[in-house]
Amino acid sequence: MSQLTHRAPTHLKPLFAALFATRHLTSASASTSPITVETSLPFTGHKIDPPSRSVETTPQELLTFFHDMALMRRMEIAADSLYKAKLIRGFCHLYDGQEAVSVGMEAAITRKDCIITAYRDHCLFLSRGGTLLESFSELMGRKDGCSKGKGGSMHFYKKSGGFYGGHGIVGAQVPLGCGLAFGQKYNKDESVTFAMYGDGAANQGQLFEALNMAALWDLPAILVCENNHYGMGTAEWRAAKSPAYYKRGDYVPGLKVDGMDALAVKQACRFAKEHVLKNGPIILEMDTYRYHGHSMSDPGSTYRTRDEISGVRQERDPIERIRKLILSHDIATEKELKDTEKEVRKEVDEAIAKAKESPMPDSSELFTNIYVKGLGAEVFGVDRKELRAVLP
Amino acid sequence: MAVMLQSVGMASISATFPDLSDKFSVRCSVPVIRFDASSVPGWIRGTRKAGKITAKAVAAPSENASSAASKTGHELLLFEALGEGLREEMERDPRVCVMGEDVGHYGGSYKVTKDLAKKFGDLRVLDTPIAENSFTGMAIGAAMTGLRPVIEGMNMGFLLLAFNQISDNCGMLHYTSGGQFTIPTVIRGPGGVGRQLGAEHSQRLESYFQSVPGIQMVACSTPYNAKGLMKAAIRSENPVILFEHVLLYNLKERIPDEEYVLSLEEAEMVRPGEHVTILTYSRMRYHVMQAAKTLVNKGYDPEVIDIRSLKPFDLYTIGNSVKKTHRVLIVEECMRTGGIGASLTAAINENFHDYLDAPIVCLSSQDVPTPYAGTLEEWTVVQPPQIVTAVEQLCQ
Numbered sequence: 001m002s003q004l005t006h007r008a009p010t011h012l013k014p015l016f017a018a019l020f021a022t023r024h025l026t027s028a029s030a031s032t033s034p035i036t037v038e039t040s041l042p043f044t045g046h047k048i049d050p051p052s053r054s055v056e057t058t059p060q061e062l063l064t065f066f067h068d069m070a071l072m073r074r075m076e077i078a079a080d081s082l083y084k085a086k087l088i089r090g091f092c093h094l095y096d097g098q099e100a101v102s103v104g105m106e107a108a109i110t111r112k113d114c115i116i117t118a119y120r121d122h123c124l125f126l127s128r129g130g131t132l133l134e135s136f137s138e139l140m141g142r143k144d145g146c147s148k149g150k151g152g153s154m155h156f157y158k159k160s161g162g163f164y165g166g167h168g169i170v171g172a173q174v175p176l177g178c179g180l181a182f183g184q185k186y187n188k189d190e191s192v193t194f195a196m197y198g199d200g201a202a203n204q205g206q207l208f209e210a211l212n213m214a215a216l217w218d219l220p221a222i223l224v225c226e227n228n229h230y231g232m233g234t235a236e237w238r239a240a241k242s243p244a245y246y247k248r249g250d251y252v253p254g255l256k257v258d259g260m261d262a263l264a265v266k267q268a269c270r271f272a273k274e275h276v277l278k279n280g281p282i283i284l285e286m287d288t289y290r291y292h293g294h295s296m297s298d299p300g301s302t303y304r305t306r307d308e309i310s311g312v313r314q315e316r317d318p319i320e321r322i323r324k325l326i327l328s329h330d331i332a333t334e335k336e337l338k339d340t341e342k343e344v345r346k347e348v349d350e351a352i353a354k355a356k357e358s359p360m361p362d363s364s365e366l367f368t369n370i371y372v373k374g375l376g377a378e379v380f381g382v383d384r385k386e387l388r389a390v391l392p
Numbered sequence: 393m394a395v396m397l398q399s400v401g402m403a404s405i406s407a408t409f410p411d412l413s414d415k416f417s418v419r420c421s422v423p424v425i426r427f428d429a430s431s432v433p434g435w436i437r438g439t440r441k442a443g444k445i446t447a448k449a450v451a452a453p454s455e456n457a458s459s460a461a462s463k464t465g466h467e468l469l470l471f472e473a474l475g476e477g478l479r480e481e482m483e484r485d486p487r488v489c490v491m492g493e494d495v496g497h498y499g500g501s502y503k504v505t506k507d508l509a510k511k512f513g514d515l516r517v518l519d520t521p522i523a524e525n526s527f528t529g530m531a532i533g534a535a536m537t538g539l540r541p542v543i544e545g546m547n548m549g550f551l552l553l554a555f556n557q558i559s560d561n562c563g564m565l566h567y568t569s570g571g572q573f574t575i576p577t578v579i580r581g582p583g584g585v586g587r588q589l590g591a592e593h594s595q596r597l598e599s600y601f602q603s604v605p606g607i608q609m610v611a612c613s614t615p616y617n618a619k620g621l622m623k624a625a626i627r628s629e630n631p632v633i634l635f636e637h638v639l640l641y642n643l644k645e646r647i648p649d650e651e652y653v654l655s656l657e658e659a660e661m662v663r664p665g666e667h668v669t670i671l672t673y674s675r676m677r678y679h680v681m682q683a684a685k686t687l688v689n690k691g692y693d694p695e696v697i698d699i700r701s702l703k704p705f706d707l708y709t710i711g712n713s714v715k716k717t718h719r720v721l722i723v724e725e726c727m728r729t730g731g732i733g734a735s736l737t738a739a740i741n742e743n744f745h746d747y748l749d750a751p752i753v754c755l756s757s758q759d760v761p762t763p764y765a766g767t768l769e770e771w772t773v774v775q776p777p778q779i780v781t782a783v784e785q786l787c788q
Contacts (some may be wrong), residue, residue: 114537116533146570147569147570147572148570148571149570150567150568150570151568151569151570152568155568155569157568157569157570157572157573158572159569159572164533164536164573165568165569166568166569167560167561169560172529172556172557172560172561174526175525175526175527175530175533175557176529176530176532176533176536177533178526178529178533179529179531179532179533179534179535180533180534180537181533182530182533182534182539183533183537183538183539184537185515186489186534186539187538187539205525206523206525206526206529209521209523209526209527210523210526210529210530212521212523213520213521213523213527213530216521217515217518369566369567369571370566370567370605370606371606371608371630372574372630
């Protein structure tokens with residue numbers, strides 16, 4: 001069994017986590033027996049009947065949720081330290097507090113379904129099969145990064161996992177998401193696309209344009225608004241006339257979900273996937289919260305009080321909720337969960353150490369991947385003496 | 393006869409066809425092997441395949457009449473040629489689809505996509521709402537899943553609304569994803585100064601897009617190259633912007649029946665000559681050829697090259713021409729500031745400075761919004777007499 005812990009990979013495939021999980025269970029047979037849990041809040045629907053509050057889950061799944069969210073939380077906090085140590089530069093947008101959206105969504109879908117999001121993409125990348133090493137390497141601009149160090153924090157992609165990024169311009173990913181859905185419909189894939197955006201992006205015109213088209217052609221697009229109540233430094237009530245983002249679709253049905261409850265997210269995503277394959281688009285509003293500021297250059301406390309942040313952390317923290325569930329159902333002991341957190345911390349530290357050893361990209365990489373099967377045109381570097389390369 | 397792209401250093405070979413002539417010029421189909429398009433002679437690697445070059449001047453009508461009976465191919469208008477190319481590619485590859493305003497049921501505002509929706513259905517020839525930003529984004533998202541969309545901008549000027557999508561997601565996504573995603577889209581539409589269409593509908597977007605890394609730009613000017621470039625653009629794995637011109641849609645020409653694809657990075661030798669190299673593209677090609685008639689009567693022998701590939705420039709063909717004539721005149725429809733001509737001037741100066749006997753002259757449109765009044769509009773654009781004067785001054 002110890003072999004499993006060493007093998008405990010940086011992947012987050014539930015299968016691996018399940019193998020990991022059985023180590024904690026006193027009776028192996030309990031691992032997959034279903035438990036029914038009530039979500040924290042009922043769903044609110046707009047032009048649609050909301051799904052039931054009772055969610056089916058298994059101890060195995062709950063342990064997976066705990067492990068995955070703890071891993072994500074740890075990764076984001078480590079990224080915070082790395083940024084302050086100037087190993088990560090530029091923009092770094094952290095997802096801690098919002099982990100439940102990522103794990104809940106992943107639990108409800110397959111890898112054939114597509115997810116596309118904006119720049120707060122580190123954790124979604126992990127949940128879609130990305131590794132910690134790829135993540136940290138990319139953040140530090142190293143060769144082993146998922147985009148070879150050329151994308152950075154805002155451009156994580158994982159084609160094999162159905163993760164389409166990773167986009168810096170607010171709102172531009174939503175039309176792309178509808179395009180992914182168009183491709184799925186064209187190819188008759190029976191899969192869906194989750195196009196994620198924030199409450200700030202909800203005011204972008206291209207979102208409504210894309211929604212119109214998705215509804216017109218019944219595209220299997222699920223628009224997910226991760227409403228963390230602040231669009232960069234501006235609170236939602238100061239930016240939006242109607243902050244009920246799930247209603248903004250007007251003719252498109254919507255569902256408001258407690259985004260800090262992984263099981264509610266899972267229920268909503270499963271419901272949405274079924275709906276959308278038959279009826280065209282739907283909007284999901286995930287009511288969530290980010291502990292960090294908008295990005296690392298934003299302290300996050302000038303436009304909201306520290307009391308508010310700590311209040312949410314005490315009452316609604318997604319990891320704490322799952323921890324309480326696990327403990328109350330006797331799936332694992334307090335100590336075992338703490339051990340999981342220690343394991344996760346170690347994993348992250350190891351990945352960072354490995355990523356630090358990864359080399360910077362070669363200077364010839366400046367000119368690769370601009371064109372596919374390139375043209376053979378010559379390119380000069382700034383001083384015309386160095387960096388001479390033929391566009392490959 | 394598809395374009396073949398060889399790997400190390402070599403590039404495309406265009407198809408050879410019997411010489412075709414039209415009212416204005418002789419088109420020479422010269423198989424050219426492209427490679428590192430460097431100017432420096434020492435860098436030239438690879439062999440140059442000899443091809444048929446017929447160095448005829450402007451075709452005399454009598455020659456045409458005699459061979460008219462035995463001519464192969466079929467005659468059509470430029471917009472029909474585009475449509476034919478598009479249709480052939482859609483038949484060949486089920487992943488090719490068209491998106492744009494009025495492309496389906498209406499048949500296309502310039503009839504390029506006429507009858508395609510009837511043949512391929514509403515999903516493959518998609519009528520979009522008037523939302524350029526998002527339908528361009530949508531097409532790019534579809535390309536990420538493996539489809540090959542052809543986006544039509546009803547007028548190129550409208551694509552300014554989609555600039556973010558074209559620049560960031562179309563051009564740069566292949567790079568920022570470390571090569572994971574390719575975006576094989578074609579963005580096409582008519583642009584350029586028309587007949588009194590007004591300022592907003594007479595824009596030349598090639599100058600705005602030329603800095604975007606990762607895209608290729610081509611401009612078609614005859615039915616022959618329109619069909620060939622359309623097919624090549626659709627088959628290319630890179631995002632290609634195909635610039636058409638509002639006033640050229642009704643040009644008629646005889647094109648081959650056989651399938652052919654042209655190279656996207658190659659310029660076209662319209663009229664070989666000795667005294668001066670005139671570089672042009674799109675509609676200005678016709679102004680140049682008109683001026684060429686006058687120049688020939690006056691005893692000059694201009695070499696006219698239709699550069700076709702706006703990004704990247706075919707510096708190989710251009711370079712060889714500069715080395716021969718030592719004088720360059722660029723005639724374009726872009727604005728003077730920051731246009732294609734400005735970039736081309738810089739590129740030629742950088743690479744072929746030693747071969748120039750005179751400074752490069754660039755004739756472009758005036759830096760003004762295109763006025764509505766007919767006479768004013770004429771003055772914003774380069775006219776044949778100005779070209780003749782420029783050549784005379786250059787060749788002194």
